[in-house]
Amino acid sequence: MEDSEKKQLLGLLAEKLNQSVRMYMDNCTRCGACIEACHAYASTGDTRYTAVARAQNIRRLYEKYHSFTGKTAPWLNEAVELDERWMEKVYETAFTCTGCRRCMTYCPFGIDTQQIQVIAKMMLIGADMEPRPLSMKAKGSIAKGEKLEATREKFVKELEKIKPDVIEKWPGKVGDDVIPLDVKGADVLFVSMAEKPSIVPAAAILNAAGENWSLSYFEAVNFGAFLGSPKMTQQIYERIVSEAERLGVKEMVICECGTAYRIMKHVIGKRDFNVITFMQLIDRYLKQGRIKLDKSKIKGRITYHDPCQIARNGGIYEEPRNCLKAMTDDFVEMTPNRQSNWCCGGGGGLVIAAEPEFRLMTSRVKAEQIKATGAKILATACEMCFAQLKDLNDEYELELKVTMVSDLVANALVQ
Amino acid sequence: MADNIWYFVMVPMVYLAVAWCAVGIALRITEVLKAPKLPRTLRIFPEGKGPDDPPVSSLVGAVWDAFTMPSLKRYKPLLWFFLITFHIALFLLVLAHLDLLPQINIMSAESEHMIGNGAVGVVFTVCLLYFLFRRFVGPVREVSVPADYLTLLLLLSIAITGDMISWGNSWSENGFVMTKKDFGAYLDSLIKFTFADPRQFLTGSHLAIAGTHVLLANLFLLVLPFSKIMHVFFAVPLNKLRRG
Numbered sequence: 001m002e003d004s005e006k007k008q009l010l011g012l013l014a015e016k017l018n019q020s021v022r023m024y025m026d027n028c029t030r031c032g033a034c035i036e037a038c039h040a041y042a043s044t045g046d047t048r049y050t051a052v053a054r055a056q057n058i059r060r061l062y063e064k065y066h067s068f069t070g071k072t073a074p075w076l077n078e079a080v081e082l083d084e085r086w087m088e089k090v091y092e093t094a095f096t097c098t099g100c101r102r103c104m105t106y107c108p109f110g111i112d113t114q115q116i117q118v119i120a121k122m123m124l125i126g127a128d129m130e131p132r133p134l135s136m137k138a139k140g141s142i143a144k145g146e147k148l149e150a151t152r153e154k155f156v157k158e159l160e161k162i163k164p165d166v167i168e169k170w171p172g173k174v175g176d177d178v179i180p181l182d183v184k185g186a187d188v189l190f191v192s193m194a195e196k197p198s199i200v201p202a203a204a205i206l207n208a209a210g211e212n213w214s215l216s217y218f219e220a221v222n223f224g225a226f227l228g229s230p231k232m233t234q235q236i237y238e239r240i241v242s243e244a245e246r247l248g249v250k251e252m253v254i255c256e257c258g259t260a261y262r263i264m265k266h267v268i269g270k271r272d273f274n275v276i277t278f279m280q281l282i283d284r285y286l287k288q289g290r291i292k293l294d295k296s297k298i299k300g301r302i303t304y305h306d307p308c309q310i311a312r313n314g315g316i317y318e319e320p321r322n323c324l325k326a327m328t329d330d331f332v333e334m335t336p337n338r339q340s341n342w343c344c345g346g347g348g349g350l351v352i353a354a355e356p357e358f359r360l361m362t363s364r365v366k367a368e369q370i371k372a373t374g375a376k377i378l379a380t381a382c383e384m385c386f387a388q389l390k391d392l393n394d395e396y397e398l399e400l401k402v403t404m405v406s407d408l409v410a411n412a413l414v415q
Numbered sequence: 416m417a418d419n420i421w422y423f424v425m426v427p428m429v430y431l432a433v434a435w436c437a438v439g440i441a442l443r444i445t446e447v448l449k450a451p452k453l454p455r456t457l458r459i460f461p462e463g464k465g466p467d468d469p470p471v472s473s474l475v476g477a478v479w480d481a482f483t484m485p486s487l488k489r490y491k492p493l494l495w496f497f498l499i500t501f502h503i504a505l506f507l508l509v510l511a512h513l514d515l516l517p518q519i520n521i522m523s524a525e526s527e528h529m530i531g532n533g534a535v536g537v538v539f540t541v542c543l544l545y546f547l548f549r550r551f552v553g554p555v556r557e558v559s560v561p562a563d564y565l566t567l568l569l570l571l572s573i574a575i576t577g578d579m580i581s582w583g584n585s586w587s588e589n590g591f592v593m594t595k596k597d598f599g600a601y602l603d604s605l606i607k608f609t610f611a612d613p614r615q616f617l618t619g620s621h622l623a624i625a626g627t628h629v630l631l632a633n634l635f636l637l638v639l640p641f642s643k644i645m646h647v648f649f650a651v652p653l654n655k656l657r658r659g
Contacts, residue, residue, distance in 0.1 A: 019447055019451065027650070027653060029646060033486070035555070053558055076561055108487050108498075108650075
């Protein structure tokens with residue numbers, strides 16, 4: 001490794017040494033309490049995929065360059081020099097962490113492995129070793145923000161194509177504003193997923209509730225966050241924040257995308273609008289009687305997978321359950337659930353970045369957890385979890401219908 | 416020559432070790448305080464609370480988490496049992512050492528024993544043996560580094576010499592060789608900076624064991640600021656980050 005590259009990568013490490021990271025680096029006693037917390041270890045028994053082992057890849061560099069013992073007696077904490085071999089080791093595990101933070105609930109100190117893996121990911125980007133699909137998607141999102149005028153017409157045309165589907169689900173509203181855009185002073189700015197068909201159930205529900213809403217031009221998903229790049233993360237969320245501020249909306253509602261919600265809720269700082277998930281909005285509509293659901297539409301037992309980023313890391317536990325219970329009397333919980341739920345194995349962008357064989361192999365424990373419920377329908381509230389759970393369903397022959405909560409709600413809407 | 420070595424270990428080295436430890440701890444804490452804060456929450460959201468509910472008494476909660484380790488109780492009950500026992504024993508041992516001073520008399524000044532009559536030290540030692548042995552098996556072995564073993568071995572050595580003082584000290588034909596009062600006189604001379612020779616207070620062949628115990632304790636103080644034992648100071652702030 002050339003000196004200039006080494007200096008640049010060590011600069012990235014130093015840049016991330018904030019108060020919390022310093023405490024995380026200095027205080028882990030390697031007690032091993034977190035070992036069984038990770039779904040990847042629980043599924044494979046490979047110690048490389050434990051929170052402590054992943055963190056050690058960065059901690060050993062930290063020891064070498066930022067601690068007294070690492071400089072004077074490197075063997076004590078197995079401090080290592082930064083070189084190509086070590087970067088390969090970092091690469092081996094950094095993008096195997098979904099950032100679910102389940103390990104944080106096991107650790108007696110509450111060490112946040114995700115924060116440590118952000119350093120690993122930033123260094124991999126610096127070394128040009130990051131997973132290409134993620135960086136390409138992140139760059140694509142940023143480019144879309146920069147060329148909004150050029151892409152606007154195409155976007156509107158695509159919406160025209162799905163309008164009949166929205167009306168089919170909710171015939172109560174027809175006309176040009178079935179999917180409204182650029183509504184100044186809207187009560188709700190709905191930020192959807194990238195795929196246009198995913199807008200259909202959301203639009204039907206918002207129309208059924210008689211909401212004064214506007215659809216965002218931008219997709220909610222933040223590939224910069226998956227990549228671990230704070231700069232790209234900010235560039236991507238700023239597009240949506242600017243739109244919300246330009247329109248003067250009261251509330252930004254994030255579609256079923258866990259990371260997008262966490263970024264918008266906790267990273268963007270205080271703004272003039274409130275940020276909520278679509279699950280909270282639907283739950284509110286049900287409580288206010290603004291939408292009604294037909295309980296006969298769902299056939300078979302249903303279970304719910306708590307997406308890590310909106311549940312453990314976002315506090316949204318009951319709202320999706322309320323929505324499901326409004327549609328069925330045959331709801332069953334997974335064990336464990338809520339804060340302790342197993343990660344699906346597809347979060348942190350792994351659905352896009354990781355080899356399918358890897359993410360399916362490391363999610364065996366999730367498949368077993370789902371199977372034990374005896375459910376016929378598996379609902380979730382995150383698009384990454386949805387994609388991963390569909391793959392798990394096929395791989396482990398679970399014979400379930402995997403669906404999003406909003407899809408079920410849109411299909412059960414009644415006048 | 417040996418007399419000079421014991422004197423150095425039991426008097427000047429104690430002062431050097433304590434000063435080194437205090438400065439080291441202060442520097443390590445300053446290093447963290449000087450680092451920038453992350454401008455967003457690292458909270459894990461508890462069940463039964465909404466996403467906009469503020470953390471309820473997060474500092475109290477963090478103190479509770481740090482001292483009772485509920486996550487370990489749930490997921491690693493055996494480790495939790497030994498850790499809780501270890502920390503209670505450690506607290507009692509610190510108290511017992513303070514009680515040696517003539518100014519503090521939790522146990523009677525005439526008592527031959529320290530607090531716990533030697534039993535606390537044995538409990539402390541057993542816990543350390545458990546912590547050490549679990550690092551030789553299973554996945555914990557794979558994630559352990561030399562410092563983890565050496566720190567435990569150092570603590571174990573301190574504990575065993577302490578046990579020898581508590582137990583072996585009484586196994587002479589004439590009963591106790593050194594009593595609470597004798598150790599108290601030595602500690603009193605230390606805190607009053609009299610630089611008195613410890614052999615004035617601690618007589619006989621057991622001086623070597625007491626001296627070794629002090630030497631190991633000095634080593635412990637020297638390495639503490641650069642070891643994971645710094646979690647003593649960071650366990651609460653770390654748990655506060657999780658609490659929000």
